[in-house]
Amino acid sequence: MTARLIDGKALSDTVKTEVSKRVLALKKQGITPGLAVVLVGDDPASQVYVRNKAAACDKAGLHSRVIRLAADTTEGELLDVVQELNADRSIHGILVQLPLPAHMNASLVIEAIAADKDVDGFHVSNAGLLMTGQPLFRPCTPYGIMKMLEAENVALRGAEAVIVGASNIVGKPMAMLLLAAGATVTLCNSKTRDLGAQTRRADVLVVATGKPGIVTGDMIKPGAVVIDVGINRCADGRLVGDVEFDSAKTVAGAITPVPGGVGPMTIAMLLVNTVEAAERRAAAIHI
Numbered sequence: 347m348t349a350r351l352i353d354g355k356a357l358s359d360t361v362k363t364e365v366s367k368r369v370l371a372l373k374k375q376g377i378t379p380g381l382a383v384v385l386v387g388d389d390p391a392s393q394v395y396v397r398n399k400a401a402a403c404d405k406a407g408l409h410s411r412v413i414r415l416a417a418d419t420t421e422g423e424l425l426d427v428v429q430e431l432n433a434d435r436s437i438h439g440i441l442v443q444l445p446l447p448a449h450m451n452a453s454l455v456i457e458a459i460a461a462d463k464d465v466d467g468f469h470v471s472n473a474g475l476l477m478t479g480q481p482l483f484r485p486c487t488p489y490g491i492m493k494m495l496e497a498e499n500v501a502l503r504g505a506e507a508v509i510v511g512a513s514n515i516v517g518k519p520m521a522m523l524l525l526a527a528g529a530t531v532t533l534c535n536s537k538t539r540d541l542g543a544q545t546r547r548a549d550v551l552v553v554a555t556g557k558p559g560i561v562t563g564d565m566i567k568p569g570a571v572v573i574d575v576g577i578n579r580c581a582d583g584r585l586v587g588d589v590e591f592d593s594a595k596t597v598a599g600a601i602t603p604v605p606g607g608v609g610p611m612t613i614a615m616l617l618v619n620t621v622e623a624a625e626r627r628a629a630a631i632h633i
């Protein structure tokens with residue numbers, strides 16, 4: 347058996363085309379959705395992601411503003427930039443690219459972003475709204491995964507969903523979205539005993555640990571849908587996921603590739619959240 351490939355690149359193009367139609371409708375009302383991306387330091391991967399976010403905005407007709415700050419910027423200086431963006435009417439969405447340099451408290455910075463511009467969905471009030479089933483912004487990676495599962499017609503009601511990795515930006519919000527869709531959710535972490543015993547129960551398996559090859563084919567239930575969130579660069583320059591692709595594809599029913607799976611969907615859903623923020627503001631003006 348060879349698993350069906352879930353093409354995140356193709357689906358992200360479809361989502362971005364939908365976004366550009368919504369942007370056009372807003373422009374007819376005199377509103378151009380604006381996204382501000384703040385990058386602190388010179389992490390090479392973050393630079394690529396930020397460039398790709400700005401390019402995706404330009405292509406879909408959104409206004410983007412990238413603010414690049416030196417690695418030795420103080421937390422206070424960064425908080426001042428965030429406050430300026432909170433007050434800027436041309437900006438509907440703000441994100442601070444993670445990871446931040448070690449001398450900064452990421453939670454403090456995220457909490458400084460106005461919750462109604464927090465298009466990453468990381469602010470505590472947005473995490474709370476998601477947890478209580480009234481999401482304002484769904485975090486982009488889990489939101490993109492839900493879109494992929496929907497596009498693949500994966501039945502989630504009553505399904506066993508196992509998530510490996512309990513981060514605030516992927517694992518925990520993923521658990522909330524799958525739970526809301528009716529799945530029975532198991533959230534594994536680095537202390538989980540006998541990880542394979544958990545993953546082998548999964549109809550839907552999401553792996554987001556940053557550990558290349560942590561899940562191998564023998565840890566997957568035959569026919570399962572496997573979503574690989576990991577993006578790890580090997581010494582030879584190749585990108586690999588957290589799932590050992592060659593052994594997994596012989597067992598899974600469907601699997602996301604790396605690259606070309608979850609990553610492109612993260613950026614597409616960021617555009618969706620930004621347009622939603624602009625639409626909400628437009629609706630508030632017209633009430």
Ligand SMILES: Nc1nc2c(c(=O)[nH]1)N[C@@H](CN(C=O)c1ccc(C(=O)N[C@@H](CCC(=O)O)C(=O)O)cc1)CN2
Nearest residue numbers: 395441442443444445466486605606607609610612613
């Ligand atoms: N503020 C945020 N920081 C980070 C987030 C986030 O959602 N918000 N997620 C990740 C990084 N990330 C977006 O920022 C991201 C990662 C990967 C991709 C992507 O398209 N990957 C490509 C491969 C790209 C490459 O060549 O390196 C793929 O998988 O096909 C997009 C966005 C951490 N930080």
